[in-house]
Amino acid sequence: MKPVSFGSACHQEATLQKKNHQCPSFKPAKDQFTLLLGGNAAAGCKLKPMMVHHAENPRALKGIVKSTLPVIWKANKKGWVTASLFEDSFSHYFVPEVKKYCEDKSIPFQVILLVDHAAVIHPLFNITTLFLPPNTTSILQPMDQGVIATFKALYLLDAIKITAYAWNKISETTMKRVWKKLCPQLFGTNVERFEEPAEIVQQNTEAIVTLANILDLDVSATDINYLLEAHKEELTN
Template sequence: MLVYQAENPRALRGISKAQLPVIWKSNRKAWVTLAVFEDWFNNYFVGSMERYCTSKDIPFKVLLILDNAPEHPADVDDFHPNVKVVYLPPNTTALIQPIDQGVIATFKAYYPRRVIGNALQATEKNKDLTLKDFWKKYNILDAVQNIADSWDEVKQTSMNGVWKKLCPQFVTDVTEVQESVTSVIQNVVAMSRTMNLEEEDVTELLASHGEELSAEDLIQLEKQIIKEEEDMPTPEPKRFTRQGLARGFALVEEGLSKFEAEDPNMERYSSVARGVMDSLRCYKEILEEKKMVSFQTNLQQYFKTAERPATDPVPVPSASAAPLDLPAPVSPAPSAASFQ
């Protein structure tokens, strides 16, 4: 999850937040607040953990370890019956918190390596482009993509190594994590020399990632917020429609029929077709749900129309009116609502 100062920065014009490779949240100070945390927990964390447990065929029982930050509500343990929350003791975050045992350091080394790599590639492609020019064009969308790519680079061994303080029996190799951070930093310094950057500046940059923002940094961020165009309309979020899903399945079936017509091996085609349709089962279920909702809506509308009283009431003759020659009474027809 990424928390930014502006909800609709200029660089994201015309881009749906749902299409970003991060969970996008915003507030003026770019902080994780109580509301942001609760939204993440209920709308992202729980569902993700349930899907993971299902894919591994294990019970949906999760232990969530949190520090005592203000944005972590005291009653979070009551949010979901399958999630047990445990808080770290005060003033021990940097010592035993799993994410502090190499993962943050690795990620923060990967990110500047990607940024400097982007700059090196851009300046080599365009000899007139200076590093300063590149940095002026670097925006939050570039940062989001580099953040996502850097996180994807974090290895499983690094994720395993985070438990070395709390659950050392689960850790396989800690030295690999430490060597990984060292090699990445050396790689960043080597690329920096190619761009005539001072090695001291690069190492200072890497070391500063764990520091709190200074007053000058906060002032600069405030100026940046003012420049952002927060009045940009948010793009319409993507959603499934019955017509769109049906069209998608029609195209899939058309494609499969092409393969069936040209494949001499029917056993191979049948295996492929089954695999494709099995993979699309989740979309098929969504389509069936939408069909059922549409059917129920049409049925309710039909009954409402059938039960609606006539607009103009039938006139009742007065006592002084001439007698009417009325036909013999007949049994009334059952109304639509009487049918089972």
């Protein structure tokens, strides 16, 4: 009987850093994370991604129950997939997911796992782990044959769409209000009453909290305000 073949690949994302002399006001972000992606040859089982961050409880996830995230959240100081994290993912997530997939499809639980990093995995019945030779990931690893590239393109596309959406939601009233605050002489004495940006932020904060409550997430207005103010602080590693 044909075994179920899976490919698993680590992909590290790091923020783009520019030299200070190129952009004096630019503060390089030292944040980074690693994604562990995997799926089978039949394309019917996409494993839940594992995201490894350098912080166990980053500011953006304050108050969020990690088990409710759409990824497996892990952390270590360097934000890397270590051997222990890989083995934990293998035992507690990979095996149960694949076993359930095989049961749902009524196929034997016989699996070949292709891994591009020689992590230590305890032998498990019906799962054969094949480690790719050094420097062959780009050639032999299935996830590197277009899956990761497509993922990054979609990720970037969504980030661009969200950026454009948020920018387009900034109204003329908000723009005029901030300019009036800085250069009141441009508007004269007879000016309309502009809606305070703080009012808009408050309205959207309340909307976010309401949505979070509907999704059963523990998010408060304080958490949102804390996140909005975070950009004013010095970035750390």
